[in-house]
C-alpha cells in the first residue's frame with residue numbers, strides 16, 4: 464500500500480502508531496518539499512523519550528524492527544524551506560510504502 468499525505472506549511476501530524484497493517488515489514492517514508500520536524504518515540508505511549516530529526520526534501524526514512532510499532536509524528540512543517548525544483552510551490556508531501564498483509568499472495572498461486 465502507498466499512502467500520500469500533503470502537509471500545508473505550519474501543519475503537522477499527531478503521535479500515532481501505524482498498526483492498521485498486519486505485516487511487521489518496515490515502513491518506508493519519503494519526504495518532498497518543505498522541511499519537517501519528525502518525532503520518533505517508543506512503543507509504550509506517546510510520551511518521552513523521543514528523538515527529533517529534521518527531514519528535508521528527498522530524505523528517506525525506514526522504520527522497522529523495534530521501531531516498527533513505535534509512536535511517531537510530525538511536530539511541524541517549516542514554511543518556505545523547500546528546495547527549488549522539488550515540484551511543490553509550498554508545503555510538504557510524504558509518501559509512505561507499507562506491506563499490509565503478513566503473507567502477501569503470489570500472483571497465479
Ligand SMILES: O=C(O)CCC(=O)C(=O)O
Pocket residue numbers: 466468476481492501535536537557559
Ligand atoms: O509525514 C511523515 O513523515 C510521517 C507520516 C506518518 O507518520 C504516517 O503516514 O503514518
